[in-house]
Amino acid sequence: MGGLLGELGKKLAEQWLTLLVLPGALYLAVVAAGHTLGHGAALDVGRLTQAVSAAARDPQVTTVGGQVVLLTAVLAGAAAAGLAAQALGSAVERAALAAGWAAWPWPFGELAERRTAHRRRRWDALRAAYEVLLTQERAPRPADRPSPLERHRAARRCERVSVERPERPTWSGDRIHAAAVRLDRDTHISLLVVWPHLWLVLPEETRLEIGRARAALTRAAVLGGWALLYLPLTWWWWPAAPLAATLVTISARRLRTASDTYATLLEASARLHLTDLAVKLNIGELPVGPRLGAALMRQLSSPVPRPDPAP
Template structure:
């Protein structure tokens, strides 16, 4: 038992160091450089070296006790900044997925609705273009068939807007929502209803893959939060703007990539596990997943609405 707690403490310390302290130390270092150089000496490494030397000679830091206090202060400050980034990352993730945008207060809800409508119009146009190219590719007359490159470009232009018809203001939100749309369209499965039960019947390997993908998405959102935190430092030190922009671009790419992987795993796990779930529920079925089975499983797992009556419970 003691070995278990030692391993747990070791893993927690590693996560604390990796997720909070190291990014926080880097942020504090950039903030210190911004404070030391400012705009007048933005790229003057010699000036920075002299400033660091003068700080190191300060009696409050040059002593052993002062160095211990300084190290503890840096670790606490780094952890605090890391916690702020984690909290703000959760907010960034919520905005990126935008699952609850219909409940946002006005004028944000109104502006978001207009943006969603605009995305839908652009997607419809791109989809029409793709369908035209696709149907032409099926023509028996080779002279009327478009180049495969044109068909690929048309598909890419549509996917850049959304994988399926947009219902949310962001690409990442629509990527998750597309998994639910396709499961309902292909097999009449309601992902929101059946997913908790699918998760409980998944093998450990499937849970591990999905958990890792979900964690990667959260970390990508936290990286975007770091980009936002670096931005105010540009008011004192302009190179911080380049660092914030680079971090933001990387975060955007990682959010899209991890969201796509996570959505694929959600959809694949539900398709693969639906028949097993039906057998667990005692629903007789043989063969592959069908629309009828999807309707039956979804109906079986959908909670009944309250009857509105007052029932007394006996204790």
């Protein structure tokens, strides 16, 4: 038992150091550099070196007690910055996935609605162009058929907007929503209803893989939280601006990749293990499709209670 607790404590310490302290210490270093140099001497390494050397020679820092206090303050500040980045990352994740955008307060809800409508119109136009190419592909004369490369490019342009018809203001949100849309269309199940039950029958390896994909999505959002923390530093130190812009770009790319991986795993695990859930619920052997989905929904859906008849 003691060995288990020791190993758990070691892993927690590693997580604390990796996720909070190290990025937070880097943030504090950037804050100190920006405060020391300002806009006028933003890239003056010599001035920064002199300031660090002068601070290191301070009598209060050279003592053991002063060093302990300084180290404690740095660790506490770094941890606080890491917690702030994680809190901002949660907000970034909610905005990127936009699951409940219709309930966002004004003006964010209105902006999200306009963005969703714009993406939907663009997707409809690109999808119509793709459908034209599919129709032309069935032309009797080979010369009248479009090239496969042209068709693939049209499909790719459509997928860059959304893999299904947009229902959310962001690509990442629509990508995860597309998994539910496809399962509803192909198997007539509601992923929101089925998923908690399906999760309990998934193999351990599958759950670990989904968990890793979900953690990657969270880390990408936290990186966006760090970008928001670096953004105010541009007020007195301009090099923080390209640093924040770089973090925003990396976060956006990772959010897109992580949401695609997560949605793919959700859909694949549902298609592969719906029959396992049906076995657990004593539903007859049915292939994955509308009949199986309807049977699962009847078992798992909670009917709306009917009001008692008036006396």
